[in-house]
Amino acid sequence: MNPKKITVLAFLVLLIVPAVCFALPFDIGATSGSGVAWPKLSFKAVADKSYALGVESYFTQHFLERDQFLRLKTTLDVASGKKETNDVYLSESRLLQKVTLPTDESMRKSIESINRFASNSDKQIYFLLIPTAAEIYKETLPAYSPKADELAFINKTYSQLHSSITTLDAATPLTNSKEGEIFYRTDRRLTSYGAYSIYNYNIKSMGSVPAKLSDFSIEHLSGSFYGSLYKKTQYSLVKPDTIDLYHYAAKQYSSYVTIRNGTETTFHDNIYFRDRLTLSDPLSVFLGGTKPFINIQTDNQAKKNLLIFTDGNLGAMSQFLTIHYDDITIVDLSYLTEYYRDSIDFDRYDNVLFYYSTPSMLESDKFGKLSLFSK
Known part of the structure; x- marks a missing residue:
């Protein structure tokens, strides 16, 4: 069908379906639970597309099930020739997030905070910035799309970090391993293999010898995982992902996890939370998902410790770091308060790792919280 006709059809759907709603047993003029009201119809609203956008917002929150509406919207977008919807680029091989990078001013504030922390610290500090799948697979992006x-x-x-900070390289190992499944097809996060690729390339720079891939027993935990990018689009042509767990078979040791979330503290005897597989984010099988404070103690006799500042993307990497450190504390600076700071014996850590994806650097305010660790 001609793309212009498809576009007209899509617009008609947004106009006609509301009329059908009047026959349904709820008040179309009511606001949704999120406060989204039905848009007022006028020639001006139709002309400037605010009516169609208002209908979309209302449907997403109130009328249709969210997934059903997203599936309809994506189908119409694709039929009209679009290869992007809801800031996600579409292809049958994978979904890629649209990336926005921080401004120079935002980064100036972040770097100032990080460098101030480094200059006041006697710790060995490492910094790892991880590019997204959109960078590693940029040749698959639509030709017209802006490429960060x-x-x-x-x-x-x-180049702007304090001279005492050791920078690590994620782009090279990910590029070298891109023929494998280093990112989930339907999610923005690294797979276990992607995390291993980064670990294997960088752990020497952190003073340890990498474990060989053959040292791991790989468990295929699930083959039907659909991640956050799929949930934003409901794009049915992309295949589901497999979640793999990498069990270190060369040496047996136990891991004990302490999680602090608000005033609640919980204790667990494994880094894998298998009961999370059926929840909304199955990747929370790793360490229970994103939390303000996580501590991992192992009996591997490594006699090394590590404090990690991260953005919630560490997940799968924990499988490899626990081989080399018997005490790891993971802190999400976005949630850091003096309450959590008081839970961390900062002096006992010799090594600090900043572990972030490039889009997560957008939030500059969080790095200001590093001042809580100043002497």
Whole structure:
């Protein structure tokens, strides 16, 4: 069908379906639970597309099930020739998030906070910025799409860091391993194999010898995982993902996890939370998902410790770091308060790792919280 006709059809759907709603047993003029009201119809609203956008917002929150509406919207977008919807680029091989990088001013504030922390610290500090799948697979992006130069951003950031900070390289191992499943097809996060690729390339720079891939027993935990990018689009042509767990078979040791979330503290005897597989985010099988404070103690006799500041993307990497450290504390600076700071014996850590994806650097305010660790 002609793309212009498809576009007209899509617009008619947004106009006609509301009329059907009047026959349904709820008040179409009511606001949804989120406060989204039915848009007022006028020639001006139709002309400037605010009516159609208002209908979309209302449907998403109130009329249709969210997934059903997203599936309809994506189908119409694709039929009209679009390869992007809800800031996600579509292809049958994978879904890619649209990346926005921080402004120079935002990064200036972040780097100032990080460098101030480094200059006041006697710790060995490492910094790892991870490019997104949109950078690693940029050749698959639509020709018209704006392409954030994440590698240039990473290099510029590294060049401005304090001289005492050791920078690590995620782009090279991910590029070298891109024929494998290093990112989930339906989610923005790294797979276990992607995390291993980064670990294997960088752990020497952190003073340890990497475990060989053959040292791991790989468990295929699930083959039907649909991640956050799929949930934003409901794009049915992309295949589901497999969630793999990497069990270190060369040496047996136990891990004990303490999680602090608000005033609640819980204790667990494994880094894998298998009961989370059926929840809304199955990737919370790793460490129970994003939390303000997580501590991992192991009996591997490594006699090394590590404090990690991260953005919630660490997940799968924990499988490999526990081989080399017997005490790891993971802190999400976005949630850091003095309450959590008081839970951390900062002096006992010799090593600090900043572990972030490039888009997560957008939030500059969080790095200001590093001042809580100043002497």
